Amino acid sequence: MYSETVMDHFKNPRNVGEIENPDGVGEVGNPVCGDIMKIFLKIENNVVVDAKFLTFGCGAAIASSSMATELVRGKTLEEAWQLSNKAVAEALDGLPPIKMHCSVLAEEGIHKAINDYRVKHGMEPWQETSTHAHDHGDHNHGEDLTCGH
Amino acid sequence: MGEKRIIYMDHSATTYVRKEVVTAMIPYFTEHFGNPSSIYGIARESKRAVDAARAQVAKALGADPEEIYFTSGGSESDNWALKGVAYANRKRGNHIITTQIEHHAVLHTCQFLEKGGFDVTYLPVDKHGLVDPAALEAAITDKTILVSIMYANNEVGTIEPIAELGAIARARKVYLHTDAVQAIGNVPIDVKAQNIDMLSLSAHKFYGPKGVGALYIRKGVRIENLIHGGGQERKRRAGTENLAGIVGLGKAIELATADIPGHNEKILGMRDRLIKTVLAEIPHTRLNGHPEKRLPGNFNVSFEFIEGESMLLWLDDEGICASTGSACTSGSLEPSHVLLATGVPVEVSHGSLRLTLGDANTEQDVDTVLAVLPKVVSRLRAMSPLYQKECAGKPGGSHV
Numbered sequence: 001m002y003s004e005t006v007m008d009h010f011k012n013p014r015n016v017g018e019i020e021n022p023d024g025v026g027e028v029g030n031p032v033c034g035d036i037m038k039i040f041l042k043i044e045n046n047v048v049v050d051a052k053f054l055t056f057g058c059g060a061a062i063a064s065s066s067m068a069t070e071l072v073r074g075k076t077l078e079e080a081w082q083l084s085n086k087a088v089a090e091a092l093d094g095l096p097p098i099k100m101h102c103s104v105l106a107e108e109g110i111h112k113a114i115n116d117y118r119v120k121h122g123m124e125p126w127q128e129t130s131t132h133a134h135d136h137g138d139h140n141h142g143e144d145l146t147c148g149h
Numbered sequence: 150m151g152e153k154r155i156i157y158m159d160h161s162a163t164t165y166v167r168k169e170v171v172t173a174m175i176p177y178f179t180e181h182f183g184n185p186s187s188i189y190g191i192a193r194e195s196k197r198a199v200d201a202a203r204a205q206v207a208k209a210l211g212a213d214p215e216e217i218y219f220t221s222g223g224s225e226s227d228n229w230a231l232k233g234v235a236y237a238n239r240k241r242g243n244h245i246i247t248t249q250i251e252h253h254a255v256l257h258t259c260q261f262l263e264k265g266g267f268d269v270t271y272l273p274v275d276k277h278g279l280v281d282p283a284a285l286e287a288a289i290t291d292k293t294i295l296v297s298i299m300y301a302n303n304e305v306g307t308i309e310p311i312a313e314l315g316a317i318a319r320a321r322k323v324y325l326h327t328d329a330v331q332a333i334g335n336v337p338i339d340v341k342a343q344n345i346d347m348l349s350l351s352a353h354k355f356y357g358p359k360g361v362g363a364l365y366i367r368k369g370v371r372i373e374n375l376i377h378g379g380g381q382e383r384k385r386r387a388g389t390e391n392l393a394g395i396v397g398l399g400k401a402i403e404l405a406t407a408d409i410p411g412h413n414e415k416i417l418g419m420r421d422r423l424i425k426t427v428l429a430e431i432p433h434t435r436l437n438g439h440p441e442k443r444l445p446g447n448f449n450v451s452f453e454f455i456e457g458e459s460m461l462l463w464l465d466d467e468g469i470c471a472s473t474g475s476a477c478t479s480g481s482l483e484p485s486h487v488l489l490a491t492g493v494p495v496e497v498s499h500g501s502l503r504l505t506l507g508d509a510n511t512e513q514d515v516d517t518v519l520a521v522l523p524k525v526v527s528r529l530r531a532m533s534p535l536y537q538k539e540c541a542g543k544p545g546g547s548h549v
Contacts, residue, residue: 010462016532031496031535034456034475034484037535054534058458062532117502 002059003054003093014070015052024120026112029105033110035061039109043117048080050071053109055092060099077114082128083107126148154505156469156514159306160354160446160507161303161331166397167508173400174358177393187380195392202399209406210348211339212365216384216471217394221334222362223330225375226349227254227297229364229386230326233372234295235262238324239371242292245324248272248280249490249543251299252306255328255438256486259297266290276308277439285314289321296325300348304474304487304503305438306447308336313346328475330354330362334405335413335444346370350402353395357401361394371441387526409492413445415508423448423504426519431526437488437501446506449474451497454536455529460502465509474501496535 002010017129019040029036042050051069055062068088072080083101089095095103115125157165183192185199200214207214220226235245247259249271261268270288274278280298281314289296296318300307311327318325326347329338332354347370350363366372366385378387405412428434433453452460457473462473474485475498488498504518532535 007462010459011466013532018537027534031499032501034414036534054532054537055162056454057456061456062459126548145187 001096002063003095005091005093006060006063008093009066010059013062013066015066015073017052017055018054018058019049019050019052019083022113024075024113024115024117026109026114026116028112029057029061031056034058035102035105037061037065037105037107037109039065039113041110041117042074043111044082046077048075048077051110051126057102057105058099058104060095061105062086062094063092064106065109068103068110072110080110081114083110153361153468154514154517156407156467156510156517158504158506158510158514159470159472160169161306161444161503162472162507163353163359164356164507165509166353166358167401167404169404170357170400172176172398173434174393174397177396177422181502182392185392186379190442197394198392199390200254202395205399206350206363206365208403209333209338211341212367213368215383216340216368218364218366218386219390220362220364220386220397221360221391222353223252223328223351224254226314226351226362226364227252227326227328228258230347230366230372231255231258231295231297232347234324234370235265235267236373237371238294238313242290242294243267244270244290244292245271245295246288246293248274248299250274250278250302250487251297251303252328252330255297255299261548266508272298274490276505278302278437278487278491279439279442280309280314281357282310282313282317286317286321286419289317291321293321293323294524298327300324300327300329300337300446302438302487303331304485305449305491306330306331306443306505307439308444310443311345312343318346319344333445335446335509336419337406337409340365340416341366347372352398352401355401355405357405358394358397361391361398363398377384404420412508416445416510417511420446420448420506422512423506423515423518424450425525427522430519431523434495437491437493437499443507448504448506449494450504451501452526452530453497453500454490454539455500455526457499457501460500460525463528464521466502466519469477469521472505474503474505475499496547 019042022040023043023126029040032041038054051072053065055065085107087107088103105133118125181194183195184193203214203217205219272284300311323345328349330351333350346367348365353359376387395470435451437449457475474488484498
């Protein structure tokens with residue numbers, strides 16, 4: 001069901017844990033849906049110098065968190081913001097269609113952590129440009145708590 | 150060193166086929182392959198074998214052989230019972246009563262019937278998964294034609310008070326169907342004493358082959374056919390008989406019901422050790438299902454703050470086969486309707502694990518699971534933001 005890369009990142013997840021005094025934190029998902037990702041970023045001179053995560057979720061959710069934190073390390077905030085869920089899924093050698101929402105969650109977690117940093121530093125949060133309509137299905141992080149993966 | 154032993158603890162999903170059963174089946178693939186409907190000698194042997202299997206099933210249930218009809222398995226039997234009774238008794242009424250914790254073979258059939266104008270009442274269950282007989286009594290109206298309540302639940306293992314429910318249905322002149330797919334071989338069944346009008350069973354749950362089952366239909370029950378065609382099964386179920394499968398089913402049910410107390414005693418000891426140790430040694434853990442009225446091999450437990458699929462992947466890595474009620478392993482991404490009906494919070498239902506023991510399990514298997522499971526749970530909790538919150542919120546709580 002999962003690629004070898006997914007299984008590798010699931011069994012040996014990179015960057016697990018919290019960053020003390022993080023510069024940006026993003027928590028996405030909800031427990032009712034069965035997945036929560038919390039992304040921690042350490043940012044120096046506009047560059048992500050460290051990224052860590054805590055995740056409650058399935059194998060794909062853990063692997064997506066691991067891969068996403070790997071991919072944003074060393075990137076400028078602009079580059080990190082450009083990380084798409086597709087890039088995360090591709091780096092994992094693919095995810096089953098029903099699990100694509102896990103990669104979306106990773107992208108959203110990174111975005112939320114970046115904007116947390118921006119707002120804390122008196123900057124405007126960046127706006128989401130893609131809506132993930134095609135990957136998202138009706139994935140809804142709104143208030144009605146329908147997971148709708 | 151040989152291959153790592155596979156520890157199979159998913160017997161409620163399916164079982165291996167016992168050697169004696171395979172041995173009994175083989176001649177019906179190669180030598181006695183004749184169509185039971187044909188006239189020549191090898192066909193007569195086929196016919197004889199089907200009749201013998203029918204007698205074996207009847208004996209196991211306390212039924213008459215003429216009341217046993219072979220099908221392709223549990224799902225077909227459930228579909229036949231529900232649709233067949235619904236369409237044959239439409240003039241009497243359009244109301245069906247079932248429960249919220251049935252197998253999808255019953256639930257989705259009920260939903261289909263609702264589209265066709267039938268009304269269905271889905272009885273709730275208590276926190277242990279038990280149906281309240283008084284609730285059944287209260288739900289029956291003059292439009293009710295059928296009650297369908299499972300004998301034992303496939304996920305949490307709760308055994309329903311079928312005899313009591315059957316007496317209520319009988320007194321109100323309503324048919325009782327029970328999906329006994331999980332019960333055969335684990336619970337003594339007597340359809341006459343328990344007032345059961347129809348009963349579904351499936352061979353691959355009691356060490357028989359997949360793709361074959363049966364429906365018991367008490368004499369006198371008004372029921373339409375589901376599979377139309379030739380005149381097999383006394384014109385009630387068309388299709389050339391799954392000859393070897395039926396022979397296997399007969400042998401398997403004979404073996405499974407020969408010594409139910411002996412079979413249960415062995416499995417119960419191992420299962421209870423699992424339950425006791427896991428609940429004692431792993432915090433934030435709850436047992437799902439009934440503490441006593443449960444299938445002997447069933448252990449269903451929820452671990453808070455973690456998700457079931459990740460648990461299964463790690464257990465699989467150690468050669469342990471289990472299942473979960475978490476949304477993330479089902480095709481639908483919906484968490485278990487059974488756990489939700491018993492009041493397990495949605496977020497906790499994602500962290501459920503079902504281990505179902507069977508004949509081939511050993512005390513050593515239990516030792517291995519008890520060594521592996523706590524490590525898996527703490528590994529996943531260590532990376533769970535929910536667990537970190539729980540620890541942070543408690544005085545003296547520490548990050549793992």
